[in-house]
Amino acid sequence: MSDRQEQISQVVVTAEQMRDIEARIFAAGMPVVALMEKVAGLIARRIQNIYPNPRQIQEKDTGTRGHGDTEIPFPASDRLPVSASSSFFSSNSRIGILVGPGHNGGDALVVARELHFCGYEIWIYSPFSKLKELTSQHLQYARSLGIPIYQEIEQLPSSDLLIDGLFGFGLEKNLTDPIASAIDRLNELSVPILSIDLPSGLHTDTGEVLGTAIRATQTFCLGLWKLAFFQDQALEFVGKAELIDFDIPLADVEAVLGNTPKIKRITPATALSTLPLPRPAITHKYKEGHLLLICGSRRYAGGAILTALGALFSGVGMLSVAVPESLKSLLVSHLPEALIVGCPETETGAIGQLQLPAKTNLSSFSAIACGPGLTTDASPIVQEVIESDVPLVLDADGLNILAQIATIPTLQKRQAPTILTPHAGEFQRLFPHIADAKHDRVKAVQQAAAQSGAVVLLKGARTAIANPQSEVWIVPESTPALARGGSGDVLTGLLGGLLAQAVTKHIPVEDIAATAAWWHSQAGILAAQERTELGVNAFTLAQYLIKTLSSFKR
Missing domain, CATH: 3.40.50.10260 (YjeF N-terminal domain)
Known part of the structure; x- marks a missing residue:
């Protein structure tokens, strides 16, 4: 091209x-x-x-079609097999x-x-x-x-x-x-x-x-x-x-x-150019970003695991996962590469207080992703990370808590970049004054980003991402195979991991969000092709992230 x-x-x-x-x-x-x-x-x-x-299909397909007195060549990939084309037309x-x-x-x-x-x-x-x-x-x-x-x-x-x-x-x-x-x-x-x-x-x-x-x-x-x-x-x-x-x-x-404000269709070329690749020959894990995930509860332990898997496949240099103390052993068994931080929990099994390692605070991390599986009982935790000066991804219960404490005035106080990743229902809770996103998703996401100062990623069959300047990126294809619980958790981890890596490489936040959404979608498409739309659970989706990227980089 x-x-x-x-x-x-x-x-x-x-x-x-x-x-x-x-x-x-x-x-x-x-x-x-x-x-x-x-x-x-x-x-x-x-x-x-x-x-x-069929009248023009000869016994040997030469790769051309007659057009008056002129033969028109066309790519072999566009041609149907003779049997298929013959059976299509009478x-x-x-x-x-x-x-x-x-x-x-x-x-x-x-x-x-x-x-x-x-x-x-x-x-x-x-x-x-x-x-x-x-x-x-x-x-x-x-x-x-x-x-x-x-x-x-x-x-x-x-x-x-x-x-x-x-x-x-x-x-x-x-x-x-x-x-x-x-x-x-x-x-x-x-x-x-x-x-x-x-x-x-x-x-x-x-x-x-x-x-x-x-x-x-x-x-x-x-x-x-x-x-x-x-x-x-x-x-x-x-x-x-x-x-x-x-x-x-x-x-x-x-x-x-x-x-x-431009509206752009994300292409493989634009998405791949945003990835933090190739890495420099001389680097180390802390130069490749340190992501803190805050997720999970006694009721929703799977959300923490799936979000962490998405983050690991992003290639982030270091991953810390803060979960309720009762989930620590479970997370360690599933994620040996990550540093699992057990936190004091509420009676309902939610994180009651962040208890980070010694000499560590929120500013020690390149980025934070917060929300999957938290439950709204973790409201003080979400307020704490919003008040931090660290780039932040909010999803799931992180968004529900943000909606409860007033979306726009809360986000307008933040100095660091913020990415919101709502589906349509969460979007309406966050921005109830904006017209139904189902009617005009692009206009809705533009308004939400401009008013909140955040990058807003509105999930759907055609995910739309807007920055505060009302520029929009659209993921041009997806698959209904992603309509399963946990798919969004994988995206949150992937996005958080890419964001943590981008901080040191000065890649625009909205470009990172667009690339993460495209990559996530392509993994779903490839998994559905190989396993059918019914065979793509969130764990499988995470496994396909690297396989998908490898297919585009070849």
Whole structure:
């Protein structure tokens, strides 16, 4: 991947920003018709790669596909086996094209034309009477080619694949009948649907369903990633997402985004570049960070173990774990590498008082991670670490206690960096005045970070991380295998360990949080691939952290 492609793959834009970027391209002299041809040509080529036409599959697969009189090479990794591609399409290779009134519909019509020329059997569904001029011209030409065009949903023939070009980015009003009913009918068909730019019916920024929406099997996002692709509520509609890069100049992107807070998609390159690697040839354990974990209770001993495992796999130089005295022998048996600190406990089995080794106080540590398994009976402990001058990660009961003692005024007094790692329910307890994070996660996390002065990591299917300057990092993929008790504890330990190492290396706190979330997610994905989504418990997840990192570093 080139430097430009890497930069483009990180950019996430709103509908307004995308309009402004396209306006700059057109103002510079790029004809709309030329851009439509280019984009649609790229889409048509990808469709041929993913869903080859059986008519064009020869006995020996040469790695090319016919396109008129030109052969188009494509990567072998994109090709389906001959048997798989043949079984996907019927012998007719019939594709239905859903055409809307705007330029998204125009893109779909150019795709229809190109696939028609490549031997696919095409039909068009065009339910709108008024079309933009360019879209209307492409429809007229498709009609001249003899491609069947239907206006009523009841008339549509069968197909092997549907291509959704009804609405692109920028839709804001709820869809109504008859198009809403038509979309519902299309969703009921047992046919894969490939959406162009965004599944029709989704809000570009929030991912909200505007009345109804196409449930796509796959979506080709055009030019730059749109914000909807990273909102949890949109994920069941976008299917497998892929960026179609049509060479937007970086200068135009920068000119529009300017000094506004950036929203970035975390890529393997950005995540790996943040890791404290390679280590210097001459170093020692205290130079590689000393993390203090404060976690666990008689009731939740597992939280301490899982958090510590995540920390150990981070590579932190030294790990100390403060737990109730009754858990010390258990922790020692599971974590021989760590220094286990037994603390006086309450009658309920929570840590009642921090009792650190002689000549040691909180300032002796590079970072502190606090919360998993504590119970809210450990409230004085959480208040003590918040008042310290040490970089701090708060999770689980650490967050619940923070919510009880007033989140924003408490954190505004801290001088050292703070990272909060709530799930949606914890987020609402911490920031009850901020609109429901389920509606617009990115906006919610921006507001929370700006108001509290903390880095806020909002966990979910698409984890979002914001710093106090309202910049956002988004983890672009995850797995439902992580929806198990203890997964978040592993992340807390991993994040704490990386934070402890970053202190001496001057790596921004928000970058560390983004890298930890990405690494944690990738470990879950790899574990789910090898063990299925049901076979990834938190202990297994921790074991996959190093295996995942090794696979990316090779």
